[in-house]
Amino acid sequence: MSEAALKTPTEIQSGNLLDIQEIRAQFPILGEIVHGNTLAYLDNGASSQKPIAVTETLERYYATQHANVHRGVHELSDRATEAYESARKTACKFVNANRTEEIIFVRGTTEGLNLVAESYGRWKLQPGDEILVSEMEHHSNIVPWQLIAERTGSIVRMIPMNDNGEIIQEDYLNLLNDKTQIVAITYVANSLGTVNPIKEMVRMAHDAGAVVVVDAAQAAPHISIDVIDLDCDFLALSGHKMYAPTGIGILYGKGELLEAMPPYQGGGEMIRRVSFEGSTYADIPHRFEAGTPNIADAVGFGAACQFMWDIGIDEIATHEKELLDYVHECAERYEDIRIYGNAKHKAGVFAFTLDKVHAHDLGTVLDRQGVAIRVGHHCAMPVMKHFNVAATARASFAVYNTHDEIDRMFEAINFARELFG
Amino acid sequence: MSEAALKTPTEIQSGNLLDIQEIRAQFPILGEIVHGNTLAYLDNGASSQKPIAVTETLERYYATQHANVHRGVHELSDRATEAYESARKTACKFVNANRTEEIIFVRGTTEGLNLVAESYGRWKLQPGDEILVSEMEHHSNIVPWQLIAERTGSIVRMIPMNDNGEIIQEDYLNLLNDKTQIVAITYVANSLGTVNPIKEMVRMAHDAGAVVVVDAAQAAPHISIDVIDLDCDFLALSGHKMYAPTGIGILYGKGELLEAMPPYQGGGEMIRRVSFEGSTYADIPHRFEAGTPNIADAVGFGAACQFMWDIGIDEIATHEKELLDYVHECAERYEDIRIYGNAKHKAGVFAFTLDKVHAHDLGTVLDRQGVAIRVGHHCAMPVMKHFNVAATARASFAVYNTHDEIDRMFEAINFARELFG
C-alpha cells in the first residue's frame, strides 16, 4: 500500500482541514515496515508516537542547553532552568491552571496519582473515611487508593457503571456522604472510551465536602483540559500518551491544597534547610520535585503541547471522532464483533471482541499484517470482570491515523475469522 | 582558544592513552560559546553532558522502536520491551549484580533512596530503631530517612566525619548496635570528593545486623561498581551524572530483600491481579515499577554504560585522577584558596573557597569566562555546617575535561581576585 494511496477520499470529504499526510510525515516511525507491511499503529491509548518537533527538542536540549537546574549560576544551568521552567508554564497553559506552581512534573499519571494518594491521603484520611473509585478506573487509579486506605484505615468504595460503560450517577450520588474524603475518577476510560461528566461529578463531590482527583491520562491526547472550568482538585496526565517523550507527565493540584500537603519524596531540590536536627521544605512546586528532575523530557513535554496547539486540539478531536464513527460503522457490518463501551460520550477508543477468536490470537494475526492494536485486560481488570471477559482487543486513535488504517484492520480481522473458521 | 590548542602537552605526557579530543568530539555541547568563550564545563558532579551515542540511541528508539512495554503482542511493543529489558541487563552488568530482577529503573538516585526508605523502612523499622547516616551525605540520602523515621518512630543518627572529610570509623563502629537497622552512606561525597571504604563499612554493619544503602550517584561516573564485592544491600545511582539522559537511574537491591518488600507506588505494570476486594502484586522488578516506565531514557542509560565501557571505566578514572592531581597542584600555589575535602581517597571533585570572594560571586566571574563550576551548599548543608561555611565553589570532572580547562579556571580565579582586590 503506497503512502500516497492512504489519503482516501474519506479524508478529503470529511470537511476536516487537517492534512493528515503532512502530519504523518512528522512521525518517522510511521514508515516502519512490520512483518513486510507498513505499520498501522492503532495502539495510541497505550502510548503515542513522537513527532520530529519533540525529538528534535530533546536533541537541541542536550546539544545546547543541558546542565542541572536551579542550582547553578553558570550559563548552561540558567539555560536548562529557563527551558525547564518555561515547559512548566506551557504545561500550566495546557491544563489552564491559574498558577505555574500548581504544576508538578512527575514520571506520568501513575506517579501523579500516587503522589496525591500518599501526600494528601496521609494528611487527610482518618479511619473509616471513604474514597470513591469508579469501576472503570485503570489500575493506576485503584491500587494507590487501596494502598493508602490500608495504611490509614479508610475504605475504598466502588462507583458502579452500567453496561454501556457509563458511571451510574444515582449510585454515585448515593455513595457520597460526609465520610467521603476523596473521589478518584477517570476523565476518559482507557478500556471503554467513556468520557465522564467530570464537571458535574466534581460539583456533587464538593457539595459532599470531598476532593476530586481526575485521571486525565486518556483525556490529554484528545480533549482540551480546563482545570478551572472542571474545578477538580487534582488532575494527573502522562506525556507519552500525548506525543511527548516517555518518563514525563504532570500533576496539577490546587495551590491551597498543595501548599498544605506534606512532602512526598525527600531529597535535593525539595528542601529549604537540612540539618540532622530536622529539615524544612521548599515551597511548591519544588517541595514535590525531589532530586534532579527529568529536565529534557519536561522540555520535550512542552514541545508536545506546542505540537498539539499547532494542529489544534479541537481539530485533533474532530479527526479522531471521525475515525471512531467510521470504525463503529464498519463494525456494525459484522455480527461476531462485540463492542465494549457504548457510552454517549466516547473518545478515541474502540474496544471489542471477535466471537471464536481470543483477543490475544487476534492481536497476533493483526500484527502479522502490520496492524498494531492492544489486547488484554488494559490494566482495567474490574472492567473485564464487569463484562465477564478475560481480554478485549482495543484500537485507539491519534491524529495521524487514517481511514485506510481502519480498513486494513478490518481486512486483517477478516483473515483471522477465516483462519479460525 | 582554539579547540586544537586544547590538546596540551600535559595530555600527551600523561601516559594515559585516551584521545581526549576524540572523546570531546562526541559531545556537541562542548563547542558552545558562552559569553564569548568556549565552554569549559566543570560542573559534572551536578550533571554530565551526553555523547552522541546516547542522544542517537534516543532518536533511534523513537524513530523505530517505540510503543508501551510488556503489554503488547505487536511488533513495536516487542521491540520496545526488548530494548528496555536489555537495558536492564546492561545495568545489571554495570553494577555487577547477580540477577537482572535486582535492577529497578527509577528516576534517579533520589527516587531510589526514597523507594528503599519507604518500602524497606516501613517493613522493618520499629519505634526506637536506629538509622545511621553519615555527616557528608547529600540531602537525598538524609531527608528520606528523616521522613520514614518520623513515620515509624525510629531515630536518625549522624556518623561524624573528621576535618579531612573522612568518616570517623571508630565513631561508626561505636554507633552500630543491635537497634541499628539501616546504614545509609555515600560511595563518593559530592561536596568533598571523599571515597568511602564501603566494603569494610558494609562488613561492620552486617556484623551488627544492619543493612547498608549506598548512594552511588557520584561513584557511578568514576568507579567501576561491584555490588557483589561490596556486598551492600541496596545501591542507587543517577544516569544523568554518568552520560545518560535525565530522568533515569537505577536502584539495585538484593533479590531476597526486594522480594520480601511491600510495593512502593501502585498502578499498572506492578500488579498481578486487581479487584475492589484487594489486589496482588507482581514479582520483582515489576512490583517496583508502577506505571509506564521511562522507556527511552532507560534505553539511553544502556547506551551510556556502553559508552563508558568503550572508553574503559579505569581509563576514565585515571584521566580524572590526573586532572584532580593537577588542580590540587595548581591550587597549592595560592594562599587564599582553601580546599574542602582532603581525604586520602578522593575522586572527581575539587571543592574550595577563595578568601575575600564569596563563592557565589566567584561562580559569576568564572561563568563570564565560560568556565562553569558549581557554587553553593551542594545539597549538603551538614557538610557546610561542619566547615562553618555558607557556600563553597566546586569543580568536578568528567572524561572530556582537559588540563587546559583547569588552567582557564585558575586564570578566571585570578581575575576575580583582582576584581575584589
Place this chain on the structure above:
Amino acid sequence: MMDDLKALYQEVIIDHSRNPRNFGALESANCSAEGVNPLCGDELTLQCWLDGNDVIQDVKFVGQGCAISIASASIMTEMLKGLTKSEAESLFEDFRARVTGLDEFRSADIGKLEVLSGVREFPTRVKCATLPWHTAIAAINRSEEQVTTE
C-alpha cells in the same frame, strides 16, 4: 507472513483450543497449581494425581486463555499421563528449547508437541505455550507459589 500464521494456528491447535482434552476438575488429585499471565489475563488451574512412584496417573485443567495456551494445556495433559516427574520435567525442557528456538543442538523427539513449534516465530506468544507447563511442573513439585510468566 500468512504462512507463519498458518503454521502457528494449525487445525490441530484450533481443534484443541475449541475442544480441550482433560478439561475439568480431577476428583482424585493430590497436587495442583495455578498459573497466571498477568499481562494478558490468561489463567489456568491444573490438578494432578501423582502415585507413590512419582508417576503422573492423571491430570486435568480448567482455565481461560488464548488458543495457544489452551491448546498447549490440552496437548500437554495428553502427553503427561504415564510419565514420571523427571520425565515430565525433561520433556518440558525439550519443548521449551523447541518453542524458544534454543534447540539447535537438541533434536529430542517431542512427539505431538511438535504442532506448537510454530510459536518460535512469535516471541511474544512463547509464554502462552509454556504457561501450562510451568504450572504443571509447579504442581508435581508441590510448590506453593502461584506461577506467573512475568
Place this chain on the structure above:
Amino acid sequence: MMDDLKALYQEVIIDHSRNPRNFGALESANCSAEGVNPLCGDELTLQCWLDGNDVIQDVKFVGQGCAISIASASIMTEMLKGLTKSEAESLFEDFRARVTGLDEFRSADIGKLEVLSGVREFPTRVKCATLPWHTAIAAINRSEEQVTTE
C-alpha cells in the same frame, strides 16, 4: 564580558559588601523578617522600627551572603530610613523593575540603588539583589512567613 563584571562589581558594591552599613541587631525593633535563598544558602534577618505613622524610623540587618546581596541589603537600609511603608514598597517596585530590566517605560529615580543596576545583565543574580527587599517588605507588613526566593 569583563565590562559587565566591572559594572556589576563596582567599587561601591565591593565596599558595601565588605563594610555593610546598619549591620547588627536593632534593640528598638518592632518588626522583623528572615529571608533565605535556599538554592545558594544566603540568609539574612532584618529588623525594623516602624512608628505609629508607618514611617521606618530605623532598620538593621544581619546575615551572610554574596557581595551582591550584602551590598544590596546595606544600601537598602540606608535608603529605607525615613520612608513610609508605601514609599518603601514603591521604591522596591522601581528597583525591581530596574534590575530585572522591566523598566523600559519607567524612569523612576532610584538614587543610590542605581549602582546595583548592573545585575540586570546577570539574571541568575537578580534574586541576590532582591532578597533583602523581599525581606524588608515582609517585615514592615508584619508577615509571619519566612521569605524565600525560590
